[in-house]
Ligand SMILES: [Zn+2]
């Protein structure tokens with residue numbers, strides 16, 4: 001396992017590598033965009049070169065980005081009113097088209113930075129049927145991959161299953177993958193908190209093995225590129241996306257030991273997106289817990 005964390009890229013994307021190195025990261029996840037706005041960041045050539053050089057110097061790999069939360073490829077392909085929540089609309093936007101455009105930007109900068117992939121939330125159906133949304137998502141990802149070119153891939157992430165989000169079941173992930181085509185550019189990222197919240201019993205003895213057997217049958221374990229390691233603040237099957245520090249939530253130390261000891265996961269990057277002991281995000285304590293529980297999990301197998 002290559003332990004890593006989601007770290008801030010404020011002050012310039014190359015700063016993320018130093019932040020990761022302070023945490024002892026062997027892999028890393030960053031935002032290449034400001035997560036609150038559609039407007040892309042104009043990364044300078046110097047910043048891009050520094051990011052690549054520092055990552056190589058640290059031997060940090062693989063590197064991934066997390067897509068803008070505003071993206072929803074499942075949104076209907078038409079203009080809808082937009083504006084701050086609870087306030088009158090200030091304009092309109094075609095969220096589906098904007099999401100394709102943004103995904104292209106993510107892939108292009110991802111290639112420039114040498115990222116393996118963009119971790120992407122699948123999207124939600126926004127009033128249309130699930131089948132229609134899956135078709136739109138698949139076509140949107142295929143178009144973005146085609147337009148962007150390069151080698152940076154898309155890693156679809158399973159969701160906690162809130163509301164009309166798609167990606168809470170492996171069958172949905174498979175349906176989206178089939179709608180995209182391009183298996184060489186489309187992989188998957190499983191988030192342990194999202195699995196737990198959507199009713200996959202990863203916290204039970206042997207649970208992770210059964211869950212991954214099912215993933216292998218439905219999607220294919222060879223397409224799993226990344227694990228998001230988070231404990232859960234909310235209950236099993238709650239369908240709520242609330243991350244907790246490693247060992248302190250519903251998955252707990254025993255569950256984490258079993259997940260981290262799982263043979264099928266040993267070659268993956270394992271990225272922490274935890275709130276942190278002081279509430280400042282992934283920290284040394286959580287990294288140390290993950291490594292300790294990994295050792296203990298391996299020993300228990
Ligand atoms: Zn995640």
Ligand SMILES: [Zn+2]
Pocket residue numbers: 191193194241242243
């Ligand atoms: Zn989450």
